[in-house]
Amino acid sequence: MAIQAHESTERRQPDDPRERILSAAGCEFAERGYDAATIRDICAAAAVNIAAVNYYFGDKRRLYIESVKHAHESRVRQVPLPEWDSSVPAERRLHDFVDNMLERMLGLGQPPWQVRLMMREVLQPTEACRELVEDYIRPHFAVLVAILDDLAGGRLTQPELRRVALSIIGQCFLYRAAGDVVGMLVPADEIERLHTPPRLAEHVTRYALAALGRAAPLTGGGAGVSSQDVVA
Amino acid sequence: MAIQAHESTERRQPDDPRERILSAAGCEFAERGYDAATIRDICAAAAVNIAAVNYYFGDKRRLYIESVKHAHESRVRQVPLPEWDSSVPAERRLHDFVDNMLERMLGLGQPPWQVRLMMREVLQPTEACRELVEDYIRPHFAVLVAILDDLAGGRLTQPELRRVALSIIGQCFLYRAAGDVVGMLVPADEIERLHTPPRLAEHVTRYALAALGRAAPLTGGGAGVSSQDVVA
DNA sequence: GTTTGATTCAAACAGTCGATTGAAACAGCT
């Protein structure tokens, strides 16, 4: 099982100016969005002259598109799709998948800029989005759908599986996209104790397994919501 | 049961210049975000001179905060919290709540600017967010938690209920916040048939009821995922 | 050393933006 090998540091400064600009731009766009990120800031961070953007990329828009492309391509390269030994039960696979997704979205302080930039693009799609979907998102989606198909024992149609998959993704996505609001809604001590990737993964997985009849309902008929049994 | 009385038109042009600016600003901010929305465009749309923003609001930032405040206050005024007769089963209440949330987020062409602006604020919180949460979001959240508490028969703790509520909200939220990407992932005919508010409400509700042991699992033990039985 | 294309640079450009200003116009009151 290959999961989340090693996250590269936020932004190593490449030698090549073009790469340096891409990296700096990725960070700025991830942090501030397209409109608020400025060429001057990007060039300062990349230690290049402002004309370099025109020279290497043509214009700001092109630079943005290339940054998004660079982000998902490097993610695909560095972080392969999760794979499991054939003996690993589907329950476990689902848990791992969800855990991995939550770690990526919420993990350790702050996700790398590539992930943050992709999230922005998902929320406000540009022409860069289609390729991001095909190159990065769809393969992950297919893995999740396959796991759910196993869990459902072939009893759900593809459309049904896709909707269940989207339900799972939606649950994880909320904490990332609206995390500040969640933080205002829920008591702080509860955020600290229960809103960590592992704990949320537990909940999201258990919710799914219960809904699919692969675990007892959340309300009982077993050890309760916090039980580790289903994934042990 | 009071649900979604009548949605006001997108933007009636008020008489009072201050109201006209607020309304125009709300639309612009909702459509383009804070950075890309300009005072000049707002003033043109409101048929006022550009100095009016300084006169009535002080600066752009203040105008934004007031727009968000105006949005949630008018929503609270116009669209009261859902209420049900005490004889209405919790299953039905949950379905209605989810349906209502999805209609608001995805409904008929395009939600009113107030909803769109609030969504933006949720995704990129400013100092306006806390009041939005307290005035608008929290009351709705409390309704949902209460419904879930009924469904769970008092067997889940408050933290557990809140997590289930967030799971439901996350599912609805995804279609709004990342609808374009969902549209790229899922076949077009499936989007058309199954990704309407009523159909999605059905799915989200059924998923929750199954997870809570208040309906058969999605995989069977009854009529299947598309059944209307649980809400009939 | 010369040539050629690539790369980098400082300065400049044109446009846009939020904010300001002093005056004009308006509205209400005496």
Add this chain to the structure above:
DNA sequence: AGCTGTTTCAATCGACTGTTTGAATCAAAC
């Protein structure tokens, strides 16, 4: 009508932005 506060206006300001420009510098090849 005069006074006073409110509202609106056109012009302007200063800062910022993406983009361009012509020249200087660099690097590789001969």
